[in-house]
Amino acid sequence: QKEVEQNSGPLSVPEGAIASLNCTYSDRVSQSFFWYRQYSGKSPELIMSIYSNGDKEDGRFTAQLNKASQYVSLLIRDSQPSDSATYLCAVRNYGGSQGNLIFGKGTKLSVKP
């Protein structure tokens, strides 16, 4: 059973701080990794995608991937109250239906003003 694990949180950080979200995955052959943000009652929206080891930065967001450790993380700099949401880590499933993703349960982030 392929799994994606996340700490459910809630993770609470003050406004302006760095929020660090972590994710581990079980399928060693996975190549594509994604972070989605999901507001309550809404569908997920893509924040970042990462395919190679190392860091990938996009604005206030930095995704980090370490395939050897089967670990992917998301850093949010200068956190804002509007960043408060559940962040879903997703890994593309190569063994299942073409192109589908395996999602973690999500980490709930709360940014306090």
Place this chain on the structure above:
Amino acid sequence: GAVVSQHPSWVICKSGTSVKIECRSLDFQATTMFWYRQFPKQSLMLMATSNEGSKATYEQGVEKDKFLINHASLTLSTLTVTSAHPEDSSFYICSATTGDREETGELFFGEGSRLTVL
């Protein structure tokens, strides 16, 4: 990013009735669409993969006779929950990808449809 639209956003129905949810790709042709389901405080779980012009592929544990999927065109897939029961109450989300995006696995999600079965 590409736009995927779902309808209806909310639906309440009586137990035993059928409900149809539509998923449309508005600005691109979606050769493949995926239907996910999300129960409260749970993650998204893939129900089925829908390919235009062919039968859907269902994930293990998903009843194909209960969750009917039709992908008759490159811009429309429908999910029909037949003989719905309260345990089918959930948030149903479709997503779509074009063939050239499959390598990246970048999915575009619809707004979701919240089904409540009384």
